[in-house]
Amino acid sequence: MNNIDHYKMNFGPQHPAAHGVMRLVLDLDGEVIKKVDAHAGLLHRSIEKICENNLYTQNVGYMDRLDYVSMMANEHSYVLAVEKLLGIVPPIRALYIRTMFDEITRILNHLLWLGAHALDIGAMAVFLYAFREREDLMDCYEATTGGRLHVAYYRPGGVYRDLPDSMPKYKGENFSEKRLKTLNYNRDGSLLDFISDFVSRFPKLVDEYETLLTDNRIWKQRTVGIGVVSPDRAVALGFTGPMLRGSGVEWDLRKKQPYAVYDRLDFRIPVGVNGDCYDRYLVRVAELREANKIIKQCVDWLYKNPGPVMLEDSKISPPLRMDMKTSMESLIHHFKYFSEGFMVPEGEVYAAIEQPKGEFGIYIVSDGSNKPYRVKMRAPSYVHLSAIDELSRGHLIADLVTVIGTLDIVLGDVDR
Amino acid sequence: MKLEDIKSIIGSKFAGNIVVFSNVGEITIDVNKDILIDFCKFLRDDIKLKLKALIDLSGVDYLDYGKSYWETIDSTKEGFSRAHKSDLNYSLYMKKRFCVSYHLLSYVFNFRVRLRVFVDLDDMSLPSVVGLWPTADWHEREAYDLFGFIFLGHPNLIRILTDYGFEGHPLRKDFPLTGEYEIRYDENKGKIIREASFIKRVINTPKVIRRDFRYR
Numbered sequence: 142m143n144n145i146d147h148y149k150m151n152f153g154p155q156h157p158a159a160h161g162v163m164r165l166v167l168d169l170d171g172e173v174i175k176k177v178d179a180h181a182g183l184l185h186r187s188i189e190k191i192c193e194n195n196l197y198t199q200n201v202g203y204m205d206r207l208d209y210v211s212m213m214a215n216e217h218s219y220v221l222a223v224e225k226l227l228g229i230v231p232p233i234r235a236l237y238i239r240t241m242f243d244e245i246t247r248i249l250n251h252l253l254w255l256g257a258h259a260l261d262i263g264a265m266a267v268f269l270y271a272f273r274e275r276e277d278l279m280d281c282y283e284a285t286t287g288g289r290l291h292v293a294y295y296r297p298g299g300v301y302r303d304l305p306d307s308m309p310k311y312k313g314e315n316f317s318e319k320r321l322k323t324l325n326y327n328r329d330g331s332l333l334d335f336i337s338d339f340v341s342r343f344p345k346l347v348d349e350y351e352t353l354l355t356d357n358r359i360w361k362q363r364t365v366g367i368g369v370v371s372p373d374r375a376v377a378l379g380f381t382g383p384m385l386r387g388s389g390v391e392w393d394l395r396k397k398q399p400y401a402v403y404d405r406l407d408f409r410i411p412v413g414v415n416g417d418c419y420d421r422y423l424v425r426v427a428e429l430r431e432a433n434k435i436i437k438q439c440v441d442w443l444y445k446n447p448g449p450v451m452l453e454d455s456k457i458s459p460p461l462r463m464d465m466k467t468s469m470e471s472l473i474h475h476f477k478y479f480s481e482g483f484m485v486p487e488g489e490v491y492a493a494i495e496q497p498k499g500e501f502g503i504y505i506v507s508d509g510s511n512k513p514y515r516v517k518m519r520a521p522s523y524v525h526l527s528a529i530d531e532l533s534r535g536h537l538i539a540d541l542v543t544v545i546g547t548l549d550i551v552l553g554d555v556d557r
Numbered sequence: 558m559k560l561e562d563i564k565s566i567i568g569s570k571f572a573g574n575i576v577v578f579s580n581v582g583e584i585t586i587d588v589n590k591d592i593l594i595d596f597c598k599f600l601r602d603d604i605k606l607k608l609k610a611l612i613d614l615s616g617v618d619y620l621d622y623g624k625s626y627w628e629t630i631d632s633t634k635e636g637f638s639r640a641h642k643s644d645l646n647y648s649l650y651m652k653k654r655f656c657v658s659y660h661l662l663s664y665v666f667n668f669r670v671r672l673r674v675f676v677d678l679d680d681m682s683l684p685s686v687v688g689l690w691p692t693a694d695w696h697e698r699e700a701y702d703l704f705g706f707i708f709l710g711h712p713n714l715i716r717i718l719t720d721y722g723f724e725g726h727p728l729r730k731d732f733p734l735t736g737e738y739e740i741r742y743d744e745n746k747g748k749i750i751r752e753a754s755f756i757k758r759v760i761n762t763p764k765v766i767r768r769d770f771r772y773r
Contacts, residue, residue: 181695182718187727189703194734196762225581376609376664379692390664397667481765488580491613491660491671504615504658508623510766517615519660527695556718 147175154183158261158542161552165529165541172537177530181523184556192516196482197223197297200516205291207518211250213242215494215518216295221400222492222503223297226485227457233402234448235299240401241336241439242294242409243494244432248343249278250497250549251425251432255350258422258546262363267353274346277339284308284332298458299451304443306331333440340437347429355420361426363371364418368532368544371416378531379524382499383428384548387413387421394495406438418547425549428497457483482511498549522554560584563670566605571596585671587652590683593674597689600661600670608661608670611686614696616673617656620730625766653677657706659686682707684713703728734758 152165159165162183168176188207192200204215217239224231231239236383245348256271262303279289286292308328311321351353354360370380393410395403411427413420416509451458459478460471487509493502499521506515525548533544560579563586567575575596576587588596600608653675661670676683686693686710693746697708706728708714716723725732735756743750 182716182720185720186716190732190734228581258674343630377560377691379611379690381612392664480762482762484766489583489585489658489671490581491583491669493612500612502613502660504613504660508766510764511762512764514622515617517613517616517658519613519615523699524692527692544582 144382145391146170152541154180158545160545160550161258163526163550163552163555166540169538172539174533174536174538175539177541179526179529181526181552181555184552186557188557189516189518192513194512195297196511197344197513198478198482200513201295202291202293205293206553207520207557208496208498208501208522208551210253210551211246211291211497212290212292213239213246214250214494215501216242216293217401218494218496218503219490219492219516220295222490222505223485225506226488226490226505226507227297228482228486229298229452229454230458231299231452232449234303234443234446234449236401237439237442237446238300238304238450239295240403240406241436241443242282244435244439244443245278245281245336247432247497248429248436249275252278254425254497254546254549255422258543258549259354259360261546262360264353264357264360266529267350267383269289270346270350270353274339274343277335280308281332281336281339284335296451296458296527298451298454301451303450304332308332308335333444336436337440340433340440343433344430347426347433351426355426361419363540363543364422364547366415367418367536367549369415369417370528370532374531375416378528380499380528381521381524382495382497383421383424384499384521384525384545386411388416389414394493394500398493400492400494402439403435406435408435418543421547484509484511485513493519495503496521498551498554499525516557520554520557522548522550522552523557526550526555560613563606566603567599570599572584585673587673587675589701590674590676594619594684594686594689597659597672597686599670601689605666606663606670608620608663609666610662610664611659611690611692611696612662612669613658613660614693614700615658615660616700616706616728617658618704618728618730619656623766625764655681655704657683657700676706681705682709684709685711687711702726705729 148169150167150169153159154162164178164180164183166178167174188203192203201216201219205212207215252271252275256268259267277470282292283289283446286294297485310328311324316324327335365512370388372388372390375385375390389412391410391412396410408431409432411424413424455471455474460474462473465475485507487507489506491502491504493500500519501521502519504517504519505513507513529544529548533541536544560577563584564577567577571592574592574647578585600606655676655678657674659672661672674683683706685697685698687710695717697711698714700706701708701714702716702718703726719727725737735758736754738751739754740749740751
């Protein structure tokens with residue numbers, strides 16, 4: 142027995158703390174981690190290959206399935222890339238809607254992360270709180286697009302329909318009348334009314350999460366000083382998003398390379414100091430509050446400024462159903478749009494956005510045809526997961542779970 | 558950072574081996590693989606560039622580039638059978654069959670650069686940049702896995718995304734979309750077997766190229 146100095150242990154592929162199908166092969170010295178060998182790819186679907194064989198518009202739906210907790214943000218990156226190649230700019234209202242939904246997506250993602258991270262470390266209650274608010278935001282998704290997760294809402298040239306004027310309500314015999322009244326109290330108006338009610342409630346709810354965690358002694362013991370990354374190292378490792386900002390690098394694409402309407406909005410970029418799991422937690426919680434502020438500004442603007450949400454260019458957007466009944470040309474455009482799609486000029490483009498997890502980039506090579514020649518997704522989770530070995534070396538097995546949580550990985554994104 | 562600025566910074570240091578151009582506002586630099594490491598080191602450490610972050614690394618296979626399906630011979634329930642037609646003899650974007658694109662980002666000066674290295678099928682090797690940007694580790698493993706580039710000097714160049722024991726490089730254009738093998742459980746043999754895939758590929762929407770320059 143004395144000859145054994147390292148144990149090998151399998152972590153996953155079916156382990157609840159691995160957040161999906163990920164296999165880690167650990168080299169252990171007692172309980173101390175000597176090396177982590179991450180085996181990604183168990184969820185590999187080769188979406189890049191599939192995208193090469195689809196029309197440009199057909200690919201939007203596949204973007205949802207990459208990082209399946211920040212759906213609209215992925216779509217945004219893809220449509221930005223196509224728009225950049227086409228040289229078109231969507232109507233301003235579409236840009237505001239995109240910005241609003243990007244931030245709603247950010248809250249959705251961070252809430253899931255917060256709940257799951259706390260659950261991994263041992264705090265059950267936060268998960269329940271977080272999912273209560275996620276439900277409201279999912280309802281916003283559903284009211285607007287019809288889907289709760291895989292929405293396929295963005296299109297090259299705008300978004301596919303305007304925000305709805307009414308919110309769906311709870312009904313049925315399973316609820317008492319009094320209960321129905323409480324459930325439906327903010328659903329009488331339009332979607333914007335519902336969101337603005339949510340926005341006014343949300344800061345207090347974030348306070349609730351923070352009372353459970355921020356000054357909690359156990360939470361601090363489990364996160365402070367775990368997985369420390371220095372700023373230079375974070376840049377060298379290719380970190381983006383909260384992983385980079387937690388280390389104290391002030392970098393946010395929304396500020397530095399603004400897309401959509403972020404340059405018109407007032408918000409701040411939270412930055413950490415020590416670069417450990419606790420700082421990244423603080424950064425993400427602060428981002429929840431900032432996202433809330435952005436949503437509020439977008440809602441205020443959207444109230445006042447009705448208008449088109451899609452370019453009225455029949456070559457890159459479908460014609461109105463009404464026109465198709467009377468206009469031959471519209472019928473032809475409709476047929477061409479859905480059977481052949483549109484040609485995108487030859488060239489290469491890289492469009493990146495600040496997705497909740499970091500920089501999500503799409504690299505499209507076009508040869509001038511109606512299908513992208515090559516689509517490459519730059520997935521933040523993939524890059525962050527590649528650093529798991531460095532982050533967890535020398536820590537205990539229990540801390541590995543903290544590190545996986547703080548990386549905020551989604552395996553659909555890692556494996557593509 | 559403008560195209561001219563980059564050109565003047567690079568200057569004559571690497572003259573002859575480098576092509577710099579810009580498209581839709583993005584700067585692309587084509588570089589020979591012999592000087593890749595020196596050039597990357599220059600980009601990373603130069604005081605006016607400071608491209609400290611490698612954001613993305615991806616391979617491209619240009620085998621079918623500019624080829625459209627144009628002639629319908631017959632149409633069956635399996636879709637259209639179409640011949641290939643290449644109307645593109647030379648393109649700025651295609652020089653050899655394979656290309657590796659590096660997307661670099663400078664946090665200090667807030668600009669991006671795309672670096673491209675072309676290689677051919679008979680020599681798929683090129684130097685690894687793991688020594689310069691540690692994040693290239695997994696990116697290069699992925700490019701090896703999906704395209705078959707050999708990154709010389711990479712510490713652990715093994716497959717990452719595809720299955721254990723996978724053969725072939727799936728993102729090459731001559732790799733079929735349906736895959737080459739299928740895995741199924743054989744009841745007679747009582748084990749999982751692998752056999753050649755019999756799925757036929759159906760093309761419902763043919764690839765069409767029409768250069769009408771409507772959007773330029």
